[in-house]
Amino acid sequence: MASETKDIAARPYAPGALLPQGRLTGPMPWVIAIMMFLTVLASAAGLALDHGARSLSANVSDRITIQIAEADGPTRSRAVSRIVALLGATGGVDNITIVPEAELSRQLAPWLGTDLKISDIPVPALIDADFIAPAEEREARIAALDTAAKAVNAAARVEPHATYLGPLAQLVGVIGWLSFGVVALMVAATGAVVVLAARGAHATHRGTIDIIHMLGATDAQIVHLFQRRMTLDALFGVAVGFAWAIAVILLIGRSVAAVTSDLVQSASLPGFAWVLLPLLPVAGVGVAWLSARVTLRRALQRSL
Amino acid sequence: MIVQFDNVGLRYGPGPETLSDLSFALDAGAFYFLTGTSGAGKTSLLKLLYLAQRPSRGAIRLFDADIVTLPRARLPGFRRRIGVVFQDFRLVPHLSAFDNIALPLRIAGVSDAQLRAPVEEMLHWVGLTDRANAFPATLSGGEQQRVAIARAVIGRPELLVADEPTGNVDNEMATRLITLFEALNKLGTTIIVATHDYDLLGKVAGAQMLRLERGRLTERPRPAGAR
Numbered sequence: 094m095a096s097e098t099k100d101i102a103a104r105p106y107a108p109g110a111l112l113p114q115g116r117l118t119g120p121m122p123w124v125i126a127i128m129m130f131l132t133v134l135a136s137a138a139g140l141a142l143d144h145g146a147r148s149l150s151a152n153v154s155d156r157i158t159i160q161i162a163e164a165d166g167p168t169r170s171r172a173v174s175r176i177v178a179l180l181g182a183t184g185g186v187d188n189i190t191i192v193p194e195a196e197l198s199r200q201l202a203p204w205l206g207t208d209l210k211i212s213d214i215p216v217p218a219l220i221d222a223d224f225i226a227p228a229e230e231r232e233a234r235i236a237a238l239d240t241a242a243k244a245v246n247a248a249a250r251v252e253p254h255a256t257y258l259g260p261l262a263q264l265v266g267v268i269g270w271l272s273f274g275v276v277a278l279m280v281a282a283t284g285a286v287v288v289l290a291a292r293g294a295h296a297t298h299r300g301t302i303d304i305i306h307m308l309g310a311t312d313a314q315i316v317h318l319f320q321r322r323m324t325l326d327a328l329f330g331v332a333v334g335f336a337w338a339i340a341v342i343l344l345i346g347r348s349v350a351a352v353t354s355d356l357v358q359s360a361s362l363p364g365f366a367w368v369l370l371p372l373l374p375v376a377g378v379g380v381a382w383l384s385a386r387v388t389l390r391r392a393l394q395r396s397l
Numbered sequence: 398m399i400v401q402f403d404n405v406g407l408r409y410g411p412g413p414e415t416l417s418d419l420s421f422a423l424d425a426g427a428f429y430f431l432t433g434t435s436g437a438g439k440t441s442l443l444k445l446l447y448l449a450q451r452p453s454r455g456a457i458r459l460f461d462a463d464i465v466t467l468p469r470a471r472l473p474g475f476r477r478r479i480g481v482v483f484q485d486f487r488l489v490p491h492l493s494a495f496d497n498i499a500l501p502l503r504i505a506g507v508s509d510a511q512l513r514a515p516v517e518e519m520l521h522w523v524g525l526t527d528r529a530n531a532f533p534a535t536l537s538g539g540e541q542q543r544v545a546i547a548r549a550v551i552g553r554p555e556l557l558v559a560d561e562p563t564g565n566v567d568n569e570m571a572t573r574l575i576t577l578f579e580a581l582n583k584l585g586t587t588i589i590v591a592t593h594d595y596d597l598l599g600k601v602a603g604a605q606m607l608r609l610e611r612g613r614l615t616e617r618p619r620p621a622g623a624r
Contacts, residue, residue: 111489111500304487307449308548309477310504311470397451397469 111305111318112298121290121323122330125283129334129377130341132279133370137342137362139272140370144363146266153254153262157224157235162248164215172246173218179241185225185234192219217248224253280380287327287384294319295392302393312393320385327381331374339370398458399425399556399587400446405455407441407612414453414612415441421607421617423589425555428582429618430598431591433609439591440484440560442609446589447481447558448472460555477505480554480586482562486545488533494544495520495529501552519547522577524570538565546574550581557581559590563597575600 159176163169173191180186197216198207205214226234235253242249295302302315342362349361400423407416416438423429433439444450445457448464457464460478467475480501488497498519502512520526523543533541542565549557557578563571571594579601582588589607590597598604608616 111492111503300487301489301491304489305500305504306473307447307476307481307483307487308501308504309473311473314504394469397449397472 112301112322119290119293121286122326122333124286125327125330125377125381126334126337128279128283128286129331129374130338131334132276132283132377133335133338133373134341135272135275135279136370136373137338137366139269139276140366141362142265142269142272144361144366146262146269149258149262149265153258155223155225156254157222157238158252158254159220159222159242160217160250160252161220161246162215162217162250163246164248166215168246169218172249173220175245176220176242176249179245180220180222180238183238183241186222186238187225188221188223190221192221280376283377284380284384287323287381288388290326291319291323291385291388292392294323295389303396306393306396312390315393316386316389319389320382323385324378324382327385328378331377331381334377335371335374342370398422399460401456401458402445403456405445405452405457407438407445407450408453416445416452416609416612419455419614421614423556423587423618425587426582426585427587427618428579428601428604429587429589429607430601430604431589431607431609432593432595432598435593437609438612439609441612442607443481443558443560443589443591446556447479448476477501477552478555480549480552480557482542482545482549482557482559484560484564484591486533486541488541488544488548490533493530493532494525494536494540497533497544498547498551500548505552515551519551523547524573539567539570542566543570543574546577550577550586553581553584554586557586557588559588561592562590563592563594568596571597572600 159180161169161172161176163172177189177191180189197219201216224231224235224238235251239249239251242251298319305315346362400421402419402421405416405419406414408414419442431439431442441450445452446459448459451465455465460475462471462475464475489500492500495516499512499516502515517526517529520529523546525540525543525547528536528540531540533544536544542562546559546562549559559578562578563574566574575597578588578590582601592598598606605618606616607614607618
C-alpha cells in the first residue's frame with residue numbers, strides 16, 4: 094500500500110493532459126509553415142518593389158535630358174554650348190552635365206560596333222541636368238525651357254525622365270502593392286486553416302469536452318486547453334516557414350548583389366524590412382491564437 | 398428543498414414529449430430511488446437534474462435558482478455542486494483512473510499537492526488503489542463504474558445523480574457502493590439513484606421512490622412535512 098501510494102504521488106501531471114498527448118491539429122502546422130513561407134516572401138517582394146518604385150521615382154522626377162538632334166557637328170557643338178549657358182541661367186537647374194562622346198560611343202557600341210568615331214555620324218548631343226521646381230509649376234516651366242532650347246536650335250528637345258521611367262516606377266509600385274494584397278489573403282487563409290483545424294479538434298475530442306463540461310468546466314477552461322496546444326502547433330509551423338523564407342531571401346539577396354543593373358539594385362530590401370519581416374510570425378501566431386479562440390468559443394456555445 | 402419541478406415537459410426535436418407534466422420536489426439531504434422500465438424517461442429526467450438539458454416547458458428550481466432562465470455562463474458553477482455517475486461511465490479514455498477521479502478537483506482549481514490525498518482516499522474507498530495508474534480501456538466494466546462513482550463523489554457534491562450505478566458490479570460491490578452513498582447522504586448530500594435493481598430499494602432505510610412510466614411520474618416523493 095505504501096509503495097502504491099508513493100507511486101501515485103510521484104506521477105507527474107502535465108497541465109495539458111486532459112487532451113491526448115501529441116499534436117491536435119493534424120497537418121495544420123505544415124500548412125501554416127507553407128503559408129508563412131509564402132507570406133514572408135510576398136512581403137519581402139512587396140517591400141523591395143515598393144522601395145524600388147520609390148527610389149526610381151526619386152531618381153527620375155527631378156532629372157531632365159536635353160537632346161540636340163542636329164546633324165551638322167559644328168552647329169551641334171555651338172548649340173550645346175549655348176544651351177548649357179541657357180540652363181545655367183535658368184532658375185532651379187543644377188548639376189548640368191554634357192554626356193561625353195565616349196559615353197555615347199559606349200552606349201551605341203552594341204549596335205554600331207567600336208570602329209566608328211562618334212563625330213562621323215549624326216548622333217544627338219545629350220545634356221543631363223537636375224530640374225527642381227514646385228510640382229504645380231513644373232510642367233509649364235519645362236515647356237518654357239523646351240521653347241527656349243528650340244529657339245537656340247530647332248532640333249533641341251527637353252525630355253523629363255519622368256515621362257519614360259515614370260510608368261515603369263508606377264508599374265513596380267503597383268506590383269509591390271499587389272504583393273501586400275497577397276499577404277493579406279495569406280493571413281486570411283492562415284486564419285481559415287486554423288478555424289478548420291479547431292473545428293476538427295473540437296469534433297475529435299467532443300466526448301472529452303462533454304465530460305469535462307458536465308463536471309463543471311467553464312468555456313474559458315476548455316478553450317484554454319485547446320488554444321494552448323493549437324497555438325504551440327501554429328508556433329511550430331510559423332517558425333519553420335519563417336526560417337525557410339529568410340533563407341530564400343538571403344539567397345536571392347546574394348544573387349541581386351551580384352547583378353550590376355541599377356534597376357535591379359533599386360529593388361533591394363530596405364533596412365526597415367528587417368524589422369517588419371520578423372513581425373509576420375508574431376502576427377501569424379496571433380491570428381492562429383485568435384482564430385482558435387473564436388472558433389472554439391462559438392462551437393462550445395452551441396452546447397448547453 | 399433542493400430541487401423543485403413544476404409541470405415540466407421535455408421534447409427532443411419535433412417528436413412527442415419524452416417527459417410530461419413532471420411536478421415534484423426533492424428535499425435537501427434525502428435519498429431517492431428513481432425507477433421505471435427501460436425507455437420510461439429516467440435518463441432524461443436525470444439529464445434535467447444534472448443540467449445537460451433544459452426543459453421544453455415548465456419550471457425547474459435547483460439550489461434556489463431558476464434553471465430554465467439561468468444564463469449559460471452560470472451553469473458550470475451549478476454543475477460543480479452536482480456529482481454525476483453516468484450510465485455509460487464517460488471516463489476520459491486517455492486519463493488514468495487516478496486522473497479521472499481527480500478531474501472534478503482539477504476543474505475546480507485544486508492544486509496537485511492538495512488533490513492527492515482525497516484521490517488516494519477515493520481509490521482506496523472503491524477498492525482500486527492498485528489500479529490507480531490503469532487506463533479505462535484496461536479496466537473491467539465494474540472497475541470503470543467504481544472510478545465513475547469515485548469521480549462523482551470526490552467533490553463532496555450537494556446533489557449526487559447516479560444513473561444505474563450498480564449495473565455492472567456484483568452484489569457485494571453493489572451493497573458496498575450503496576453503503577458508500579448512504580455515508581455520503583449522512584454527510585448531507587442529496588442522492589438520487591436511477592435503477593432497475595429492485596433488490597437495491599430495500600437496502601437504504603428511509604429512501605423515497607420516484608417511479609416513471611412513459612415519461613410521467615406514477616409515484617412521487619412525499620413532501621417533507623407529510624412524512
